[in-house]
Amino acid sequence: MADPKPVSERPLSPHLQIYRPMLTMMMSIVHRITGAALFFGTLLMAWWLIAAASGPTAYATFQWFAGSIIGRLVLFGYTWALFHHMLGGIRHFIWDTGRGFGPSEREWLVRANLVGSIVLTVLTWIVAYAVRGGF
Amino acid sequence: MSHSKSSMRTPLGRVRGLGSARSGTEHFWMQRVTAVANVPLSLFVIGLIITTAGSNYAAVKATLGAPLVAIPLILFVVSATWHMRLGMQMIIEDYVPAEGTKVVLLLANTFFSVAVGMGCVFAILKLSFGV
Secondary structure (H helix, E strand, O other): OOOOOOOOOOOOOOOHHHOOOOHHHHHHHHHHHHHHHHHHHHHHHHHHHHHHHHOHHHHHHHHHHHHOHHHHHHHHHHHHHHHHHHHHHHHHHHHHOOOOOOHHHHHHHHHHHHHHHHHHHHHHHHHHHHHHOOO | OOOOOOOOOOHHHHHOOOOOOOOOOHHHHHHHHHHHHHHHHHHHHHHHHHHHOOOOHHHHHHHHHOHHHHHHHHHHHHHHHHHHHHHHHHHHHHHOOOHHHHHHHHHHHHHHHHHHHHHHHHHHHHHHHOO
């Protein structure tokens, strides 16, 4: 909450546009974007739970949305955002210990993050369809 | 002791109250604490959604109201909404330099997170206790 108001016009440090895009940088940005998406996506969780608490009619409305094409696309995206942010968090836990900052290690970590999030999302949906046929 | 001569406060006195930001490392630390909690809890919730998807209303109601489902579900809601409030606070502080807008957005962030969290907790408790 530090006040950033500049006292005088000082030169600013270079921002995004000056850097060549790198995977670690892109994944850092994606971590924030998925976090923000999950933030607003909690409205879906609230809808699900409050509909279940409200009664069969409200729950049927939620089920109709979740079962629609748009609903499933949103839920699929939400699943991916969740796994991506979760694995990104684990990556940050590793970095918090001071490990994994080497050039090859950090590249490996972000690749594992990306591949892992896609694999886990697809697996989750395969399991969901196998168990229940989705929503 | 090499602190500034202009201050008569001891180094200990200066760190009490957690420094100039008044919050010290608490934001960083609680983000990690809730992040650790979120890993198993969100895996549980994913499993829960998969098993309740496609069930009829009575079955869903019974599942969500069962103590061993409702308790971790409430823990997830509290941990996740806490975590998202901290994360969105960081985004707002990073990208909104205008003081007024920033304060309004920080308030909105807290209100949204608490409203979602309390709404979910209320719904789970209602499913658990009936009525």
